[in-house]
Amino acid sequence: MNYFKEDKQSAYDAKTEAQRIAFAPVTFQASRILRDAGILELVQKSRAMGMTLDEVAAKIKLPRYGIKVLLESGLGIGLFCLNDERFTLTKLGYFMLRDEMTRVNMDVVQDICYRGLFDLDQSIEQGKPVGLKTLGDWKTFYEGLSSVTPKAQASWLAFDHYYSDAAFPAALKLVFADNPKRLLDVGGNTGKWAVQCAKFNPDVQITIADLEKQLVFARETIRQNNLENRVNFHATNLLDESLPLPAGHDAIWMSQFLDCFSEAEIVSILRRAAAALAPGGTLYILELFWDRQPNATAAFCLQQISLYFTCIANGNSQMYHSSDLLRAIAESGLKVVEDRDEVGLYHTLLKCRKA
Numbered sequence: 001m002n003y004f005k006e007d008k009q010s011a012y013d014a015k016t017e018a019q020r021i022a023f024a025p026v027t028f029q030a031s032r033i034l035r036d037a038g039i040l041e042l043v044q045k046s047r048a049m050g051m052t053l054d055e056v057a058a059k060i061k062l063p064r065y066g067i068k069v070l071l072e073s074g075l076g077i078g079l080f081c082l083n084d085e086r087f088t089l090t091k092l093g094y095f096m097l098r099d100e101m102t103r104v105n106m107d108v109v110q111d112i113c114y115r116g117l118f119d120l121d122q123s124i125e126q127g128k129p130v131g132l133k134t135l136g137d138w139k140t141f142y143e144g145l146s147s148v149t150p151k152a153q154a155s156w157l158a159f160d161h162y163y164s165d166a167a168f169p170a171a172l173k174l175v176f177a178d179n180p181k182r183l184l185d186v187g188g189n190t191g192k193w194a195v196q197c198a199k200f201n202p203d204v205q206i207t208i209a210d211l212e213k214q215l216v217f218a219r220e221t222i223r224q225n226n227l228e229n230r231v232n233f234h235a236t237n238l239l240d241e242s243l244p245l246p247a248g249h250d251a252i253w254m255s256q257f258l259d260c261f262s263e264a265e266i267v268s269i270l271r272r273a274a275a276a277l278a279p280g281g282t283l284y285i286l287e288l289f290w291d292r293q294p295n296a297t298a299a300f301c302l303q304q305i306s307l308y309f310t311c312i313a314n315g316n317s318q319m320y321h322s323s324d325l326l327r328a329i330a331e332s333g334l335k336v337v338e339d340r341d342e343v344g345l346y347h348t349l350l351k352c353r354k355a
């Protein structure tokens, strides 16, 4: 879907939107603090009755002045209505408080991206994740994921899992319709997909390939699920082109993985995946493409997440347009045999075989 063909805004609306962007960091932080300090929750509980500033200040452990400016900022943002000096929560305030997608997106922006985004201009000039230094001293975010603060790690994992979890049940049925016996999960992260596969199909043997440090999480998940006899581990850094993937797999799985690499790196990884497939084997790529989304807001989210990759993750990857990845697949000696959108709600599943 191309949601970006026409300029549908009136001049007035466009100028209004421009002010929202000009103040976006302010409205972001005000909304987040209103949420985290419990003010949205409190006002929500007062329902249609609403609350005065003094009633809110009596219940929230922040100075009255701070609560006053936050509530007034929240009025402009559209989180509250104000009638007879009483604040009530709007629909926007409700979603800011309760919508899980909003929560995971805000938390990852706050805990992973916010401070680093100040260096977006340098990241773009240098093609390096210059903002990553706000979290630690690594070449890519993935080398540091196991070492960031518990809060940052929890926000990143919740964000990653929110999207992939929604697609896994539908994807499981599609992958196991082909009855794979040996499955390689590349970028297996915390081992969630491997556990679901092992539980879904009693015969499949799984290998999780990921960075050595990252495998600490996966090993723990597999141990907790008593699946040590079904799941193996393969430590690797796929940025090293000399490292092959372990061979002989009739299914190779890459979920939300290729977006962590540049187009040239993707071609190199896909060539190694093609070499690791058993005869007749299938590579399954589960990705979110901004041009395949069911609505413009979903496309918007992906287009903004790209800048997390630019500034924090690695400096050279993004959430791709499907044509970028289809080109890389063709270049790496694979062909797409099935291309299915809306797996879960937002993912595309590409089934590929050797050309």
Ligand SMILES: C[S@@+](CC[C@H](N)C(=O)[O-])C[C@H]1O[C@@H](n2cnc3c(N)ncnc32)[C@H](O)[C@@H]1O
Binding pocket: 142, 160, 161, 164, 186, 187, 188, 189, 190, 209, 210, 211, 214, 236, 237, 238, 239, 254, 255, 256, 257, 260
């Ligand atoms: C965005 S996560 C996707 C996790 C999981 N597949 C899912 O769908 O939720 C990307 C994964 O790729 C791994 N990864 C990133 N760079 C890597 C590299 N150079 N070599 C191997 N694995 C890498 C990360 O450690 C992480 O587990």
